[in-house]
Amino acid sequence: MLNIAIAGLGTVGAGVVRLLKQNAGTISSRAGKAIKIKAVSARNKGKKRDCDLTGIDWAEKPQALAEMEDVDVIVELIGGGEGPAKQLAEAALKNGKHLITANKALIAAHGIELAKLAEASKVQIAYEAAVAGGIPVIKALREGLSGNSLTSVRGILNGTCNYILTRMREGGLDFKTALAEAQKLGYAEADPTADVDGHDSANKLAILAALTFGSKPDLASIRLEGIRHITPLDLQFADQLECRIKLLGVAKLTPMGLEQHVAPALIPKKSPLAHVNGPLNAVLMRGDFVGDVMLEGQGAGAEPTASAVVADIIDLARGRTTPAFGVPTKDLKTLPTARGSTKMRYYMRLQLMDKPGVVADISTVIGSEGISIESLIQRGKPSSGAVPVVVTTHEADMSAMHRAFEKISQIKAVGLHPCLMQIEE
């Protein structure tokens, strides 16, 4: 018998309770023992929930769960990188209880401290649900590809953004309309900032990068760009260039160190990431022996997330254990930040006033930064006075490209809201 306590009974918490009940037979067979929910805690005891809590103790404060003698595992589903979630996690580990969490912000910000506490108490931290919902990406990185020296990880880590970008392409919607649709369908929150500005993806990328490179999560070094400035026109141009636009989290090792960014990018249709549509998530890992491996599925939602939490519970029940970041904390590296050191191809979309000579001006700026143009596409006739033009470049230094883009943005005949994106390999 493995005794667990769950803190937080939102949709995911209720999903975990349902799943443990619904599949109890196969779960205890796979776990080698029965899983028993001893106690739960949530803010509002009276609230109607989509799960049966009969026979389960109720704790007024989550902290109380960490002090129950007959509880082996604390499942933290409160959320948030600080406050009660962090306090509970620390208390649980100090009291010698295993910690399972779906909390990306907590692991990205405090994963190392927690991992050290776990090592001191000889207990485990598991957080499959923190990244990409039900897709077993943490397990793939910590265990499945553990023989490899991994060189990069790329992910479509936010279903809200992927849904919005998919709808903008398929339906020709603008950002605001697609966002409103996503909100109506429950794919986006009333305040979409964390999703559409990339913060959610950044937390997940920090965790993936740590597992990929055996390094400490380094959220602060992630270059961050959201998707608010993408237009349906960009999605059409991308299609013409045999690409899709995705909000992509990328972490890769370069000779200068670790390069991490979350930004919208053009992905060639021949890449498997290009075909991940709607609210789906995917993670593409690259290893020296395995080559490229991609995992795809539902990255959010009560049931997929509960699937990941319960997989972690079964691992603990079976005694399958792994250091929090794949290796003991003493072996984790601190990698220098590489910024702008990798050469990439670029996409630049401009609205040009129909002035003779402006294309020449732009070409001159680009050339003066040592960048060479690969293609120049003009779309439509200059009816309203402004013509959308896209320039793609051969491989260019990020810093040089950003300087060129700044200068070009200031040319008078270049309209407002120009857009610069990387073209992923």
Add this chain to the structure above:
Amino acid sequence: MLNIAIAGLGTVGAGVVRLLKQNAGTISSRAGKAIKIKAVSARNKGKKRDCDLTGIDWAEKPQALAEMEDVDVIVELIGGGEGPAKQLAEAALKNGKHLITANKALIAAHGIELAKLAEASKVQIAYEAAVAGGIPVIKALREGLSGNSLTSVRGILNGTCNYILTRMREGGLDFKTALAEAQKLGYAEADPTADVDGHDSANKLAILAALTFGSKPDLASIRLEGIRHITPLDLQFADQLECRIKLLGVAKLTPMGLEQHVAPALIPKKSPLAHVNGPLNAVLMRGDFVGDVMLEGQGAGAEPTASAVVADIIDLARGRTTPAFGVPTKDLKTLPTARGSTKMRYYMRLQLMDKPGVVADISTVIGSEGISIESLIQRGKPSSGAVPVVVTTHEADMSAMHRAFEKISQIKAVGLHPCLMQIEE
């Protein structure tokens, strides 16, 4: 220190030796201990190999490895479902040594007996490399999705066939030319039977199905069809129908029992499986909580396969253990075979002699089996006297559809080599 012995030093064996040496530092950190290759065995000691065997004992017979007192793990890379591989596996388990194998035929045919031996000796069997090379699909099914009740598994499990079908589509090649190309590139063997007739995929499907449903591998019940009869014309028609053709292994639970088949099928382009091209493999799993999860990557080759073997070694070193088929053998079910019980849409390609009335004859046959036609496409003009025609149907019983196909094949005005394929959902 974990002491291993490797039997079989073909490309995969040599790859394992190379990988353990090349990434020794990170591997011992992830494994929690050093991995030492104590001994190896292969047919020809004098053969030049792409790995360094300095300091490793040589055994003339693989059986000798299973008797070495200081060996903890036997890595069986001999291959073949019977003979020396099976003898070694049995001896290893009986002598209390863990078994790691890349041998799909062995696990599909004798996995249950071996699992019972392992249980009796309290040791482990791991075989990540047996299915889909470096892609951690066994781990995903045994552990990552272990909370779910799984309802189906679908896979592109043979890189040779996928390469051939991709080249037939992209290059308009016929089967023989594409096969010759695959042989030249090392993607296909001189005798391609095991690959192109589906036997290789069937072994892998039997293993995946057992893990998916917690049942005994049942190779004999798999309906098997290869790809030799597919023509470039079929790939063009499929494209017109917004589909791709893939050799697909499918196992699903139906009210009548377990339905398993390996056969070429049309897959709608909106399915993630449709975009798995060239020699890549992919497995799509469906669970009651997680929904659809797909894993994609290199399904063969020395280095991806070595990646899987070494992941299994690290699991053992860390003490991460799982029953061979996810649950103890006593809990494994024997599922009845369901054949033809699922309703599917169908694609039927015919060469019609330009005879008035033949389309009406065909429609009559189809209608008489209670099947309704969804579309009828004719391609090109009847220049040579025969016109390729494709009929797609609404959902139909497999047995009814096969009866209709038989009858239609016997109509005089229907040319040789008609082709019937399922259209996957």
